[in-house]
Amino acid sequence: MRRPFVRALARPLVLAAAAAAIPLVSAAPAAPAVADGIVVGGFPIEAADSPWTVALSSRDRFGGMRSGQFCGAVAVGRTTVLTAAHCVGEDVLGSPPGEVGDLKVIAGRTDLRSAEGQEIPVRETWVNPEYDGISNAGDFAVLTLAEKLPENAVIGMAAAGDPAYAADTRATVYGWGDVTGAGDYPYSLRAARMRVLSDALCEEAYPGGADGTYRADVMLCAGERVGGRDACQGDSGGPLVAQGRLIGLVSWGSGCGRPGSPGVYTRVSDVIQKLGWERAT
Ligand code: ARG
Numbered sequence: 001m002r003r004p005f006v007r008a009l010a011r012p013l014v015l016a017a018a019a020a021a022i023p024l025v026s027a028a029p030a031a032p033a034v035a036d037g038i039v040v041g042g043f044p045i046e047a048a049d050s051p052w053t054v055a056l057s058s059r060d061r062f063g064g065m066r067s068g069q070f071c072g073a074v075a076v077g078r079t080t081v082l083t084a085a086h087c088v089g090e091d092v093l094g095s096p097p098g099e100v101g102d103l104k105v106i107a108g109r110t111d112l113r114s115a116e117g118q119e120i121p122v123r124e125t126w127v128n129p130e131y132d133g134i135s136n137a138g139d140f141a142v143l144t145l146a147e148k149l150p151e152n153a154v155i156g157m158a159a160a161g162d163p164a165y166a167a168d169t170r171a172t173v174y175g176w177g178d179v180t181g182a183g184d185y186p187y188s189l190r191a192a193r194m195r196v197l198s199d200a201l202c203e204e205a206y207p208g209g210a211d212g213t214y215r216a217d218v219m220l221c222a223g224e225r226v227g228g229r230d231a232c233q234g235d236s237g238g239p240l241v242a243q244g245r246l247i248g249l250v251s252w253g254s255g256c257g258r259p260g261s262p263g264v265y266t267r268v269s270d271v272i273q274k275l276g277w278e279r280a281t
Contacts, residue, residue, distance in 0.1 A: 040181060040257035041229035042192030045174065047110040047117060051075075052155035052246070053174040053189065053239055055106040056083055056143075057119070061093060066112040066187060067119075072175040072238020073105060074246060076157055078148040081105055081122075082271065083237030084249055085131035085141045097125040107149055111188045112176060121146040128274065136212035137219070139251040139266045141237075142275070155239065157246045159278065160269040164242035167198040171222055171242040173250060173263070177235030181256035185234055192229045196242060197221040197262050205261055211254045212264065220248045220265040227259035240265050 047053065052075045059068035071087035088097040097103060103125070108117025124144040131138040158164045164171075174191045178184055199214070202221030206214040214221065222240055223230050231238070231250040240248030248265025255261055272278060 040179060040192065040232050041224075042173075042179070042190040045110075045189055045191040047108050047189055050174050050189070050191065050239075050241075051108065051150070051153040054081060054149075054153075055109065055112065055176060056087055056237060057104045057106050058093070058100050058102050060102045061100060066176070066185065067106055067109065068102070068104070069106070069112050069176050070234065071236045072177070072234075072250060073143065074155060074237075074239040074249065075105075075107070075149050075153045076246065077154060078151065079123075079145040081143040081145060082246075082249060082268075083141050083143060084139045084251055084266065085127050086133065086136070086139055086251075087237045088125050088127055088141050088143075089131075089133070091133075097122075097127070105143065105145060107153055113187050118147075118149070120149065130274075134212070135208075135215060136252045136264070137215050138270075138274070140249055140271045140274075155241065155246050156244070157268050157272055157277075158242070159272055162243075162245065162247070162269070164245050164247050165196065165220065165267075165269065167196055169196040169242045170194075171196055171240050171247065173222070173231045173235065173238065173240045173248075175231060175235030175238040175250065177238075177250075178232040178256065181232055183233075192231070194223050194229045194263075196247070197223060197225070201225070202262055202264060206254070206264065209254075212252050214264060218267055218270045219251065220267045221262050222248065222265055223253075223257075223262035225259070227257050227261070230257040230263045232256035 055069040056071040057068035073083035199216035202214040
């Protein structure tokens with residue numbers, strides 16, 4: 001029953017791994033004309049302009065051509081990084097995260113072909129035990145880093161009731177994911193501007209199906225009503241930011257940038273609550 005979701009997710013990752021050996025992915029600048037995206041429908045951005053956006057990497061599992069990047073993640077503390085639970089699941093990694101010897105977070109690197117920024121080993125991975133791979137509810141994990149990130153790399157999280165969660169709020173998603181939905185993984189970081197969408201829209205789009213079930217208490221709906229701007233495979237675990245605060249983690253969707261199929265994000269206020277971080281923020 002996990003299959004449909006897992007397969008939809010795993011295929012692009014396999015493509016990414018294959019691309020590391022056979023250079024079939026075109027270079028980053030050649031973003032196809034179809035949708036010039038992140039993230040679909042996006043634009044290039046420097047890591048320095050979103051220092052909290054970090055790449056999750058394992059060259060051992062995904063090859064070295066793109067620094068081993070396979071998911072996004074976001075720094076919420078100098079040694080604390082959030083990502084999606086499904087990013088560090090066995091279905092993606094092929095083993096428990098503790099057995100991936102070179103699991104790292106890469107910070108400050110715009111172009112994955114470069115050596116800029118920092119690579120910091122993940123010392124500990126905590127996966128939300130309540131993550132449900134069928135609905136995709138609770139799709140978050142906490143990584144503890146072996147070394148500190150720079151202070152300016154940390155982004156604040158929006159707590160429950162923050163106006164940044166309101167429908168229609170402008171939001172930006174960041175990542176190194178597929179820019180077309182056809183397995184075109186860029187080398188350089190991208191961002192896409194969109195809006196927080198109403199829960200009703202995602203409830204209608206995702207009442208329960210092979211891709212997942214929208215649950216407003218733990219998920220957040222974002223994109224554009226007409227489609228076009230969205231996160232995509234490889235962006236998972238990365239940040240959705242509104243009014244300067246973290247509101248979502250890239251989690252799932254049906255295709256990428258399709259009208260009527262918005263992106264679904266892990267609701268950060270629920271993460272804060274589940275982790276008992278209310279007082280800390
Ligand atoms: N599950 C995907 C990943 O692992 C993210 C998909 C997001 N899809 C979307 N249409 N917003 O990278």
